[in-house]
Amino acid sequence: MYTYIDEDNSFDGINEQSTNDEIIDAILKRLYKSCETEYVSDWKISFLSDKRIKNIVEDMLAAKIVEIADIVYGTSNYPLKIIQNGKKIIEENGGWLNYSAIEKRKIQANLLIQTCERILYEIYDNGYIALSIDTEDLFKGIDRLFAEGLIYESQKAVYRLTAEGFRVVETGGFQNWLYIGKKQEIFATPKIDNKNMNAAQRLNLINQIALKLQADYNTKNINAFLTSYGFKEGLQGSVSSKRTYVNDILIKSNEGLLLLKMAKDLGIDISNISDSTETEQLNTKQTPMKASKIFLSHASDDSKIVDVFLEFLETIGVSDERIFYSSKSWTGVGIGEDFLDRIKSEINEDTIVITFLSENFYKSIVSICEMGAAWVKTEKTQAILIPPFDYSKMEGAIKKTKIVLKMDRTFRITELKEYIEKEMGLSPMSNTKWEHKRTKLLNEIARVLKLE
Incomplete structure (x- = not known):
């Protein structure tokens, strides 16, 4: 049952200045050399006090790299045997020191x-x-x-x-x-690289970079991004079209590898860069009609939280006449108007319908009618969940293939702002101003919904 170690001869390389990790490493390697079916006993290390030996053994037991046969209290006799986890550390890491590091x-x-x-x-x-x-x-x-x-x-x-x-x-x-x-790095299997990218693919790659920067950045940040890749000529402070601006700058570059790196850093999938036919279709595709109005579809019982969203729209520059929100007199149905007729006239193909889903919403006949009208008459729809209402409770004409936002601490309000600015043709708010406004809006949402 027991193998005996002769004094310090089996622990070369350690001394009284050695750390506990170094001593554990030496003991573990010595145990690994012994028969795994036996316990190693009488492994006396003369310069270690009984207290320090006890602490080291306790550390080894806590790490689950050895087991102990029995303890003779008052002595330094701790019969130990290496177990599977300890052997694994030796075999895969070369010892306790490497493993602990x-x-x-x-x-x-x-x-x-x-x-x-x-x-x-x-x-x-x-x-x-x-x-x-x-x-x-x-x-x-x-x-x-x-x-x-x-x-x-x-x-x-x-x-x-x-x-x-x-x-x-x-x-x-x-x-x-x-x-x-x-x-993405593990599963990405790019079909092209700098050597085999043809001219059409290069143009399409540039166009995808331009579209991404147009959607995600203001002009100042676009300039900072381009500068970080060495593009310093032709930068402007204000432009009419961010997409055209980026295209004009990148088209002058012959560095295909640099374009690929930019695309990767922006999170663009470069595994399927299209050929010339697809590129022509992309470049000649008509720009979708800009939205003329935003329709806030909601249950009247949820008006308190939707009021906060109305403030958000006003903050980013959407004027009252471009909003239909029935819970406010200046954005809703006028005196003497038929409510349902007004709803029908407000929802068209150029209307953004933002639907606030909740238990109250699904109990409202009018809200369900609005959902159906939006589904029939426009593709510009966005659903927002009001906590505690959750995704699993969604019903009706809301497309499950579309991203649904939730008014909680993860509310993607910046993306929604940029989408509305783009669709409504608004001038983007500066980052500094938006960050301040955004924090206030999220705090107000949390206060109204009593989010923790």
Whole structure:
């Protein structure tokens, strides 16, 4: 049952200055050499006190790398045997020292991710974060987020979210964003590269980059993005069409590899760059009709929270005459008008219908009628769930293939703002102003809905 070790001869390389991890590494390797069916006994290390030996054994037992036969209290006799987890550490990591170093790096990486999450959500809630000597624990997180392009320094030691930073928070947070990025890298199988990309594919790639930047960035941020890739000539402060502006700049570049990197960094799928025929169709496709009006379909019992959404529309520049909201006299049905006739006249192919789904909504006959009319007459629809109403309760004509937003802490209000600005032909609000307004809106939503 027992194998005996002669004093310190089996523990070369360790001494009284050795750390506990180094001593555990030596003991584990010695146990690995012994017969796995036997316990190693009398492994006396003369320079270790009984108390330190006891602590080391307890650490090894807690790590579940050894088991003990019995303990003779008052002595340093701890008969040990290596178990499966201990053998695995030797075979896969070369010993306890390598294993513990890897585990420590994992812990540090997880702590960094948590710090990044904390920073992002603090900026998301407050509009910015200011660093000082009291926030030294955040510096590494700031460096990581800055390198990822999720924050920018608006003034010395004051940081705000970029457009991508807002998206990261509103789509699940930093850790989720990292996980999705890793999955894309694992499963991405690009069919083209810089060597075999033809002229038509290059033009289409440029067009996709331009479309992405048009949708996600204002002109200032587009210029910053282009500058980071070396495009410094021809930059302008104000442009009539962001898409055309980007196309005109990128078309002058012969660096296909650089274009591919830009596309990848923007999250564009480059695995199916289209050929010339598809490119021509894309470039000649007519621009969809801009929306002339927004119709807020809701139950009257939910008007308190929809009032907050009305404030949001007014904040981003939608005028009262371009909104139909029946719960307000100046945006709803006038005296003497037929309610249903007015609804029919308001919903057309150029109307954005935003439907606020809740238990109250599905109890309202008028709301169900509005849903049906929207389904028949327009493609510009967006559903928003009012908590505690959830996705599983959705019914009727709402398309399950469309993204449904939820008015909670993950509310993707920035994307909705950009969609409305684009469809309504509004001038985008500056990032600084929007961040302030956005924080106030989300806080008001949380207050009305009593979100934790």
